[in-house]
Amino acid sequence: MKANRLLSLIAVVTALSTAHTAQAAEPVTNYPTQVVKIVVPYTPGGITDLLGRALASRLEKKWGQSVVVENKSGGSEAIGAAYVAKSKPDGYTVFIASDAAFLVNPLLKKSLNYNPETDFEPIMRLAEGLAFLVVRPDLNIRSLKDLLALAQAKPGQVTFGSEAVGSPSEFRMRLLGGLTGGYKMNHIPYNGMVPIISDMLGGRVDSAWLPPHLARPQIEAKALLPLATNGTKRNWMFPEVPTLTELGFNQTDLSFKMMLVAPTGTPKPIVDKIARDVLEVMQTPDFNEKYVRFNGYTGIASSPKEFQDYLVRTRPFLKQMVKDAGFEAQ
Structure with a gap:
C-alpha cells in the first residue's frame, strides 16, 4: 500500500517536472x-x-x-x-x-x-560605418585644414551637427580641435542624422560627419562639399576624398x-x-x-x-x- 502511494507520488512529481521543463523549453523551441x-x-x-x-x-x-x-x-x-x-x-x-x-x-x-x-x-x-566630413560650399572651405583654421580664427562660431552628444562624430571633432590649437567649434546635437542635412542646406549648420548613404546624394548634387573620410582606405563612393589618416589624424579615426x-x-x-x-x-x-x-x-x-x-x-x-x-x- 505504502509502496503504491510512493510510486504514485513519484509519478506525479515526475509528471509535474516534465510539464515544467516542457513549458520552460517551449519559448525557446518555438x-x-x-x-x-x-x-x-x-x-x-x-x-x-x-x-x-x-x-x-x-x-x-x-x-x-x-x-x-x-x-x-x-x-x-x-x-x-x-x-x-x-x-x-x-x-x-x-x-x-x-x-x-x-x-x-x-x-x-x-x-x-x-x-x-x-x-x-x-x-x-x-x-x-564610415562617414564623410562635409561642409556648405558657401563657406569657401576646400580642405579639413581650412575648416580647423576657421574654427581657430572664430572660436565658437563654426558649427557642426552630430547625431548625439558623445557620438563618434563629436569625438572626432573634439580630437581634431585638440590637435590643432584647441577645440573651439560649436557642437549642435540632433536626434538622428536627417535633420542635420536640412539645417545644413538651410544655412544653419556649417559642417557634419554624414554616413555615406545620406552624404552621397548631397555630394553628387554639389549641395555639400566633402573634406575627409574615416577608415583605413578611401571610400569607393568618392575615391578622391582623403582619409583622416592620410591627412595626419589617424588617432581621430573613430567609426x-x-x-x-x-x-x-x-x-x-x-x-x-x-x-x-x-x-x-x-x-x-x-x-x-x-x-x-x-x-x-x-x-x-x-x-x-x-x-x-x-x-x-x-x-x-x-x-x-x-x-x-x-x-x-x-
Missing part, C-alpha cells in the same frame, strides 16, 4: 510565437533605422512572425536604451544601437536610468558601430537563436550588398562572445579618449 520588436534609438531615415527595418523584414520571412521597428530617439540613445532595459527579458524586445548607448554614455552622463554593463545581453555586432542586444535575463537559447538567424541574414550576399556595403558600411557580424569581448576591450580605451578629448560628465 521562438518566436508573437511579434518581435526592434527598438531603434534614432528617428526614421538614418542608417540604424534603415538597417533595422531591413533586418526586421528578413527575420519576419524567416520566422513567420511579425517583426516591427519602434523608434525611440533622444538622449544620445539613452531613451531607447532605458526602455529596452526595462522590457521583459523574453526575446520579444531587442535593441539596435551604437557605442553611445553601451560604452560612451556612462562616461559623459552623471546620471543614467539604465546600466550599460548589467542591463543587456550582447547578441551581435552588426556593421561598422560608428551598430550592435544588437536584448534585456538582461533573456534566456541564452533565445539569444543564441537570434544570433544565429541574424548572422545568417547579415551574411547573405544580396543583403550585405544592398543594405550594408551600398550604404558605405562593413559587415562585422560574428557572435555574442565576440561582442562581449569587444565591450570589455573597448571600455578602457574610450575612457582614456574621453579624458583626452576634454569631455566632462554632465
Whole structure:
C-alpha cells in the first residue's frame, strides 16, 4: 500500500517536472510565437533605422512572425536604451544601437536610468560605418585644414551637427580641435542624422560627419562639399576624398558601430537563436550588398562572445579618449 502511494507520488512529481521543463523549453523551441520588436534609438531615415527595418523584414520571412521597428530617439540613445532595459527579458524586445548607448554614455552622463554593463545581453555586432566630413560650399572651405583654421580664427562660431552628444562624430571633432590649437567649434546635437542635412542646406549648420548613404546624394548634387573620410582606405563612393589618416589624424579615426542586444535575463537559447538567424541574414550576399556595403558600411557580424569581448576591450580605451578629448560628465 505504502509502496503504491510512493510510486504514485513519484509519478506525479515526475509528471509535474516534465510539464515544467516542457513549458520552460517551449519559448525557446518555438521562438518566436508573437511579434518581435526592434527598438531603434534614432528617428526614421538614418542608417540604424534603415538597417533595422531591413533586418526586421528578413527575420519576419524567416520566422513567420511579425517583426516591427519602434523608434525611440533622444538622449544620445539613452531613451531607447532605458526602455529596452526595462522590457521583459523574453526575446520579444531587442535593441539596435551604437557605442553611445553601451560604452560612451556612462562616461559623459552623471546620471543614467539604465546600466550599460548589467542591463543587456550582447547578441551581435552588426556593421561598422564610415562617414564623410562635409561642409556648405558657401563657406569657401576646400580642405579639413581650412575648416580647423576657421574654427581657430572664430572660436565658437563654426558649427557642426552630430547625431548625439558623445557620438563618434563629436569625438572626432573634439580630437581634431585638440590637435590643432584647441577645440573651439560649436557642437549642435540632433536626434538622428536627417535633420542635420536640412539645417545644413538651410544655412544653419556649417559642417557634419554624414554616413555615406545620406552624404552621397548631397555630394553628387554639389549641395555639400566633402573634406575627409574615416577608415583605413578611401571610400569607393568618392575615391578622391582623403582619409583622416592620410591627412595626419589617424588617432581621430573613430567609426560608428551598430550592435544588437536584448534585456538582461533573456534566456541564452533565445539569444543564441537570434544570433544565429541574424548572422545568417547579415551574411547573405544580396543583403550585405544592398543594405550594408551600398550604404558605405562593413559587415562585422560574428557572435555574442565576440561582442562581449569587444565591450570589455573597448571600455578602457574610450575612457582614456574621453579624458583626452576634454569631455566632462554632465
